[in-house]
Amino acid sequence: MDPIAQILNMLFTVEAFLLIFVLVLLKSSVKFVPQNRAWLIERFGKYQSTKEAGLNFIVPFVDRIAADRSLKEQAQDVPSQSAITKDNISLIVDGVLYFRVLDPYKATYGVDDYVFAVTQLSQTTMRSELGKMELDKTFEERDLLNTNIVAAINQAAEPWGIQVLRYEIKDIVPPQSVMEAMEAQMKAERVKRAQILESEGDRQANINVAEGKKQAQVLAAEAEKAEQILRAEGEAKAIIAVAEAQADALRKVGEAADTEQGQKAIQLDLASKAIAAKQAIAKESSVVLLPDNGTDTSAMVAQAMSIINTLNTKQKG
Numbered sequence: 001m002d003p004i005a006q007i008l009n010m011l012f013t014v015e016a017f018l019l020i021f022v023l024v025l026l027k028s029s030v031k032f033v034p035q036n037r038a039w040l041i042e043r044f045g046k047y048q049s050t051k052e053a054g055l056n057f058i059v060p061f062v063d064r065i066a067a068d069r070s071l072k073e074q075a076q077d078v079p080s081q082s083a084i085t086k087d088n089i090s091l092i093v094d095g096v097l098y099f100r101v102l103d104p105y106k107a108t109y110g111v112d113d114y115v116f117a118v119t120q121l122s123q124t125t126m127r128s129e130l131g132k133m134e135l136d137k138t139f140e141e142r143d144l145l146n147t148n149i150v151a152a153i154n155q156a157a158e159p160w161g162i163q164v165l166r167y168e169i170k171d172i173v174p175p176q177s178v179m180e181a182m183e184a185q186m187k188a189e190r191v192k193r194a195q196i197l198e199s200e201g202d203r204q205a206n207i208n209v210a211e212g213k214k215q216a217q218v219l220a221a222e223a224e225k226a227e228q229i230l231r232a233e234g235e236a237k238a239i240i241a242v243a244e245a246q247a248d249a250l251r252k253v254g255e256a257a258d259t260e261q262g263q264k265a266i267q268l269d270l271a272s273k274a275i276a277a278k279q280a281i282a283k284e285s286s287v288v289l290l291p292d293n294g295t296d297t298s299a300m301v302a303q304a305m306s307i308i309n310t311l312n313t314k315q316k317g
Contacts, residue, residue, distance in 0.1 A: 028060035038104040042066040050104055069104040073165060076115060078122050083130040085138060091130065092173040097122045098166040099157075106161030114160050118153065122167060125152045135174065142169055 032055060033039050039051040043063050051058075058065075080094040099118055101107045107114045129148050130138060138145065146167050153164045174182070 025060050029057050031056045031058055031065075036071045038069045038071055038101075039065050040067040040069070040104055040108050047105070047109065067104070067108040069101050069107055071101055071104070073098055073100045074115075076119055078119060078126070081123050081127065083127045085130055085133060085135045087134045089135045089178055090175060091135075091138070092171075093126060093130065093169060094171055095122070095126065095167055095169045097153075097164065098168075099162055099164045101161060102163045103161030106159060111160045114162055117160060118157055118162050118164070121153055121156055122149065122164075125149050125156070126167075126169075128152070135178070138172055142172075145169065 031039065031051060033051050033053050035053045037053065039056075041048045041051060041058055041063050043059070047066070048063060076097045076099070078095040078097050080092055083091050083093050085091060097119065101114070111117045126149055129145055129152065133141070133145065146169060149167045150164050153167070157164060
C-alpha cells in the first residue's frame with residue numbers, strides 16, 4: 001500500500017475517533033431536565049449542584065446524576081392502623097397523604113426514603129391526635145383532626161424538605177359493639193325527635209284551637225255589642241216617635257178645644273169618661289161613695305169645663 005494512502009487512512013481514522021469522542025462528550029455534558037423535576041449532581045461523589053427544568057450542562061465523566069426528584073404534588077396511601085381514643089375506644093383508621101418536595105437537597109440527603117418516612121410520620125401523628133379526642137369528636141370534628149395532623153407532620157418533616165398539603169381520613173371503623181351502641185343511640189335520638197315534633201304539633205294545634213275560640217268569643221261579643229247598640233238606637237227612635245206623636249196629638253186636641261165645636265166635644269168626652277168611671281167603680285166594689293151632687297153628671301161636666309176654660313184663659317193671658 002502506498003505510504004501516503006496509509007497516512008491519510010490513519011488521519012481519517014483519528015478524525016473519526018475525535019468526532020465520535022466530541023459527540024459523546026457533548027451528549028454527556030448537555031442535559032435537558034423535564035418540567036417540575038430536579039436533578040441532583042454529584043462530582044466525585046460529593047454534592048455539586050441542583051439542576052432545574054430546562055437546558056443544563058455538566059462535566060462528563062466527572063459529574064453524575066445522583067437523584068431525580070419530582071416537584072409535583074404526590075398522593076400517598078396511608079395503610080389502615082389501630083388507634084385508641086381519649087375514652088379508650090379502639091379504632092381502625094386509614095387515610096391519604098398529599099405532599100410535595102420543596103427542597104430536593106434535603107429530600108435526598110436529609111432522609112434515606114422520604115416517602116416511607118413521611119408515611120410513617122403520618123401514621124404516628126394520626127395515632128397521637130386521635131388519642132387526644134373522644135370517639136364522638138372524631139366523627140364530628142374530622143376537619144379539625146386533619147388540620148392538626150398536617151400541622152404536626154409539617155413541623156416534623158421540615159428537615160426533610162417536604163411540605164404536607166393535606167391529610168384526608170378515608171374511613172374510621174369502631175368496634176362492632178360500639179357500632180351497635182351508636183346505632184341504638186341514633187335510633188333513640190330519632191324517636192326522641194319524632195316525639196318532640198309530635199308534641200310540638202299537638203301544642204300548636206291546641207294553641208290554634210284556643211286562638212280560634214278566643215277570636216270567636218271576641219267576634220260574638222262585638223256582634224252582641226253592635227246588636228245592643230242597634231236595639232237601643234231603635235228603642236230611642238221609637239220613644240222619640242211616640243213622644244212626637246203624643247205631642248202632635250195633644251197639640252191637635254188643644255187646637256180643637258179652642259173652638260166652640262171642640263168645647264162641645266170635650267164636654268161629651270168628659271161626660272162619657274165620667275159615666276164609664278162610675279160603672280167601673282160599681283163593678284169593683286159594692287159600696288160607692290159619691291159627693292153630694294155626684295149624681296148630677298152635668299155638674300161634673302160643668303166643673304171640668306170650668307177648669308178647661310180657666311187653663312185656656314191663663315194660656316192666652
